[in-house]
């Protein structure tokens with residue numbers, strides 16, 4: 093029923109060599125590893141091993157969730173982490189399973205390929221002695237002599253795209269051997285080799301690919317270039333160095349989002365100026381239509397608002413900051429901070445007073461809810477409000493610890509180094525509003541600029557993987573639809589009166605070599621065609 | 635329109651329920667119905683109908699009857715058994731059941747169409763609509779199969795049961811009011827990816843019915859009489875069920891491969907920048923694919939029993955359910971249409 097069964101039993105191959113137990117062990121293990129049963133077990137293991145990756149948060153998917161898991165399960169998380177629980181698909185045990193599986197696959201399909209090539213080149217074997225022992229059998233008489241009968245059967249079978257061989261035997265007997273359905277095994281091999289291609293492609297893509305994410309605020313002053321330090325977060329494959337990244341610069345000139353009445357987004361569109369190889373071009377891209385550049389693609393992941401804030405300090409010095417606020421929900425309720433570490437510097441002494449640094453923390457609502465709830469009512473800016481709390485003191489930015497740019501340093505607030513200096517309720521600001529703080533300094537909310545979060549990615553083997561997957565699918569379909577079968581005819585001379593050829597005794601047999609429920613009918617049609625009793629007509633109506 | 639869709643949905647479930655009840659009646663009345671007997675008949679059937687009669691049996695199909703071989707025999711047997719009243723009642727109930735199934739499938743289609751019209755898009759935008767479509771594919775495939783092989787009608791009880799349970803669960807836990815698509819879903823790949831996955835998932839879900847019944851029937855044939863084995867009393871022959879199981883899976887598997895592992899990644903590349911990212915939905919599609927590959931492998935491995943292989947197919951069904959309901963309810967991922975409610 094399977095192709096595997098057709099392979100000669102291994103014991104029948106070279107006579108077992110004596111003496112070397114290590115070699116024997118190796119050979120046996122290899123045989124075990126490349127058996128169908130082992131493949132089955134390994135496939136199963138792969139499926140089971142993939143499950144934890146959907147239950148536990150994964151670093152490759154969402155780092156923040158992993159951090160959250162550490163917070164919620166402080167005892168369990170480190171143990172799971174050591175077991176690779178947060179990097180399941182990069183863990184050694186996951187790799188061990190698929191590498192074993194693919195070793196098994198190579199060991200299985202390479203010999204099968206050799207066998208199949210041989211089978212494609214050899215002619216169908218001659219008829220077995222007893223055709224009546226085969227699953228399909230028929231006999232009858234034909235008027236032609238055996239040679240002519242064999243020739244016409246062979247011609248008919250060739251028309252039906254059987255690979256056919258006519259042989260002359262002793263005593264005026266002719267045999268026809270025919271086989272069809274090689275595409276099944278070809279397709280099956282194509283499928284399994286395509287799996288190997290996909291694995292190789294995925295592996296190389298991992299080694300030679302890279303990506304970086306960047307939050308890009310609208311404006312010529314806010315462009316960025318594809319240099320590793322300019323990404324907010326980046327990850328290069330093991331074989332990529334920062335110098336390998338292609339050189340281009342992006343500047344967000346416009347971002348438009350449109351929304352349905354209930355606030356769900358309808359479309360996003362980012363317009364950018366791209367500088368690459370000394371030329372500048374205006375391009376746009378959307379969620380499902382990335383910006384394809386030479387050597388990298390730029391994908392639109394999200395968007396939000398960056399309030400523009402101007403602070404005027406005690407000495408009248410002004411500083412303006414564009415601070416992206418990160419959305420926390422679908423209506424773009426956004427949170428963020430604006431820090432001004434270099435303000436209130438006495439121009440006479442030029443001394444920086446670390447107790448006079450200023451920071452603002454708060455929430456931006458593009459559309460304030462009339463009911464006063466603290467979340468946005470609509471993602472577009474219909475009634476924008478900024479709610480800010482002011483802090484003065486030491487922001488803690490000199491401590492050298494990499495702090496978040498989206499939150500103030502809590503430890504500075506707890507230690508009292510940074511004090512809240514606004515009232516109990518946050519200050520509400522509309523675009524254009526100014527806020528005079530308790531020390532006479534001033535904060536103005538000038539408006540907002542949109543920002544887009546983009547992912548810049550390069551994967552050199554993406555097309556190889558696609559080709560592999562499509563080839564695999566084709567192979568799979570051939571393999572599942574194909575049906576290999578053999579037919580034999582033996583034409584023996586009918587013992588008639590001396591000398592005169594009296595016709596032929598036909599003996600026919602059929603062997604389906606793969607699961608093929610309709611084989612009996614096909615066999616019956618072929619046989620009745622040979623008899624010339626209207627089989628062809630049957631076939632047309634069938 | 636959305637309101638109408640909801641009402642049609644309720645009617646759909648009722649109609650499937652009615653089909654189920656009638657199938658159950660067929661089960662109860664239809665003792666020794668021709669279908670049951672045709673299924674049980676040991677088969678050495680004459681197939682070479684075109685051969686001259688004088689030649690005697692020209693071609694024999696050995697082994698238990700498979701669906702194709704059994705059909706002509708059933709048709710031939712029909713006039714002979716019309717006289718049996720109990721068979722008649724069972725048969726009538728069965729026919730009514732099929733009628734209800736057709737009615738239910740039409741209502742089902744109506745539910746989908748009105749939903750699509752209400753939302754002004756393909757009705758595949760969230761988990762509720764997805765399950766609605768998948769179950770419709772299952773029902774339509776079932777009716778298609780039934781029209782070609784009336785001999786498998788007794789399976790209808792279990793098909794209707796599965797549909798009622800799935801649709802009921804869908805309405806209870808996944809109902810979502812009509813809404814527009816998020817922009818990430820606005821893509822050609824949406825159509826390719828989701829439609830092929832819906833088609834293949836529907837067929838794979840349907841495939842679980844003959845798979846389960848094959849296991850029950852095999853147990854019944856081996857003399858098991860505890861629940862649920864008696865359910866195997868009147869279903870088609872084990873061989874027929876096994877083959878049907880394989881056919882459905884072998885047809886749906888490449889489709890699922892295309893939808894989940896080619897069109898899905900192509901779209902993910904355009905939308906998220908990576909063709910594969912181990913998002914929970916992707917993980918479970920991968921798991922289902924591997925499990926179904928296991929099934930096909932096991933079935934092709936001579937040393938693995940057919941019952942074992944079929945258990946693997948059922949395991950595949952469970953992973954599909956997990957992806958359909960479990961992942962959407964338990965995990966958070968990028969597949970925004972996966973959100974329930």
Ligand code: HEM
Pocket residue numbers: 093094095096126127128129131135193194196197198200201280284287568571572926927930931934935
């Ligand atoms: C990498 C994991 C593998 C996957 C995903 C896989 C998948 C499949 C699938 C889906 C089929 C069904 C198609 C068909 O029936 O023609 C199949 C068939 C087959 N596979 Fe694999 N396979 C894998 C590894 C292997 C290995 C390691 C072996 C060798 C031990 C193997 C040997 C076979 C054979 C001989 C068939 C043909 C069965 C038949 O005659 O129908 N496969 N495989």
